Amino acid sequence: MAAPEEQMAALSVADGAAAAEGGKPKKEKKEKKPKADKPKQGGGEGVKGEKKKETKLGLTAKKDGDFGEWFSQVVVESEMISYYDVSGCYILRPYSYAIWDEIKNWFDARIKELGVQNAYFPLFITEDVLMTEKEHVASFAPEVAWVTRSGSSDLERPIAIRPTSETVMYPYYAQWIRSHRDLPLRLNQWTNVVRWEFKHPTPFIRSREFLWQEGHTCFATKEEADAEVYQILDLYRCVYEELLAVPVMKGIKSSKEKFAGALYTTTVEAFIPQNGRGIQGATSHCLGQNFSKMFGIEFETEDKTRAHAWQNSWGLTTRSIGVMVMTHGDDKGVVIPPRVAQVQVVVIPIPQAKLGDEAAAAMKERAAAIADALKAAGVRVNTDTRDNYTPGWKYNYWELRGVPLRIELGPRDMEGGCAMLARRDTGAKESVAWGELAARVPALLDQIQSDLFTKARAAFDGCVETALTWDDFMAALDRKHMVLAPWCDEEEAEEEVKKKSASKEAMGAKTLCLPLEQPDLPEGTKCFVTGKPAKNWALWGRSY
Known part of the structure; x- marks a missing residue:
């Protein structure tokens, strides 16, 4: 239900320092959406008894052909995102948000081991605070969205929506840090930010609102800050290479490309061979003492002198999901590495009507037993027992969504006490006895994870x-x-x-x-x- 006018706030988008100086905003570029909400392509039989009908499965664009159109289609058709009625904003559907959950859970546990604590800071920034660090805000000014009205009344002063949180957090760091005993201060927040991009929006890759984690830390010495910068950078490498199976190169940004206001910026860089573009995966910045001097973050040292804190900031976003899709996806859909897949294995029983209801029931019972055994072994499993779709349609359905491993259970498998395993990445199949599935499936998932990275690494190095x-x-x-x-x-x-x-x-x-x-x-x-x-x-x- 729409909120009444009195409860609504108006947004304006500032170009440069337009909010402060009355400049004109840039003209927005129209967002390119997939040509059809449901690209249609033959996928074999669909609903039983209806051969050669359009199944609404599959992609019309090829990855090695129109890469941009392929990506737009694959993220929609795999049910990872839905387009929203605000250009550049996207709905993360459960299938993609589950990947973000896996990344979040893994990374959050590691930074807590380092002594980082989670917190939350508000979304809004007053204009005077945002403008405190001129060099920093200048780099974000074209992308800052401003709240200018509340209901029908103009605000006395516009309020910015955070593009990043240095200027939100650091005034309070200055209040909390008084002595060397208050250091280190190491906080992280899992949140959203808004950057009103005027470049062509791309799901996951370049959006106006996105999810991320942002760490902001303070230390007494540069040596401590330097050590953390590279600790975090290697964790980012692990997210890409060990979770998403995406190869990256660790490096330092040039002075032109570093984060505005930072002493130096480190980065993990990925690459997309199909369009020949590099893509920044995540960054870890040493801010030096620039921000601590601007915001007065001082502390009393052990020898009773005054010093400014050494600071870092670091962030990883949902862009990582898009990089994963671009790296591993193919003309059948997405390919999801097992470690981040919401569904690692789908079990598909293949009953035949001529065998009767009793045989079909026994097959479904066996499929359920296989699923239970795999769940007990720590595998994330789904059993597809829908009887209004053919096996071929189901195969296409789960291939489009990138499920790493499919287990087929047909009449011959029931007779032989085995099941057929089919890999999403290579299509290779193997028959495995029921009693061996609980051991074989986890091992095969590990192999798929490794093979995906090996293949992607070879492509990266070759470029x-x-x-x-x-x-x-x-x-x-x-x-x-x-x-x-x-x-x-x-x-x-x-x-x-x-x-x-x-x-x-x-x-x-x-x-x-x-x-x-x-x-x-x-x-x-x-x-x-x-x-x-x-x-x-x-x-x-x-x-x-």
Whole structure:
């Protein structure tokens, strides 16, 4: 039911510092939605007795063809998201939110082991507080949404909706921290943020509201802050590589690409071979003392002097789900790694009418017994006993949703005391005796998890080229690859690369990161773009 006008608040979107200076907002780009809510494609038989009818299963776009359309279709048809009537905002349906739950539960347990505590801070930020750290807010200003009215009355001063929470939290850190005994202060919140993107919205990848965790910590020394930055960064690597089976490269952002106001930013970078784009997976920032000086976060040291705290912030978002879909999905639908799958195994009994009701009942009982045994072994199982759909339709249904393993139970299986296992990732099948399923299925799920990562790692590594000259650099970009190139580490050079590598067909390239594992840089190596002495190797690419 709609709320009465008196209870409604109006939002405006500020462009730059428009809320403070009266500027005009940018014009929104119209969001591209899938061509049809339900792309239709033949999937064999659907409802029993109705051959060759459209089943509303399957995708009309190909991953290696129209990648953007494929992604738009696959996240809708697999029931991961639904489009919402506010452009750039999406409903996370249970099938995708379950993946976020797995990520959240895993990561939350690890940061608590480090001594981080969860808290919650409000959604709204007053204008004066948001503007406290000018360099920081300038980078978010075009994306800040403002509440300007309450009911029919204009607010005396607009209130921002958080794009990130440094300016929300740090005034209170200044109140809570007085002595070295109050340190370290290590808080995290699981929450949503709003960034009113004007670029083309993409589900999970670039949305106006998204879920994330954001950690904000304070230490007495830089050494403590540095140590945490890399601890968190490796946890982010684990989320991608060990949970989502997505390979990433750990690195440091260039000065141009680092988080505004940070001393330095570390990152895990993923890559999508189909469109040749890098994608930032998660970041862990050392903020230095910049924010603590701005917000007055001071403490008395052990020797009775005054010092500013050393701070970090770090965040991981629901973008990770989209990266997973892009990495593993295929023309049949999504492919979900077992560790994050809401349903790891689906059991599908295949009764035949000619065998009679008694045989069908026995088959369903056996399917239930198999499911119970697997649940006891810690496997997340669903049993599909719907009798108004054919087995082929059910196979397509669960393949579209990416369930890692299917167990088929037919009349021959009942006679032989076995079941047929079918892998979602490779399609490989094997017959396993009932008594061995509780041991074989978990082992096979582990193998699927490992194989998905191995395949993705090979694709990632195959998309990294080394270039020493501009021509080689551009040739690699044209092959939709990332490029590892020697660089003078100057912002002007990075801007030059972005401009020179752009065309009508493709965006310009930028640094994705300076890899933590740096190849040898022989003395005398020149920057590939300026010819000046190279200071490091940088990973370049076109990106989201």
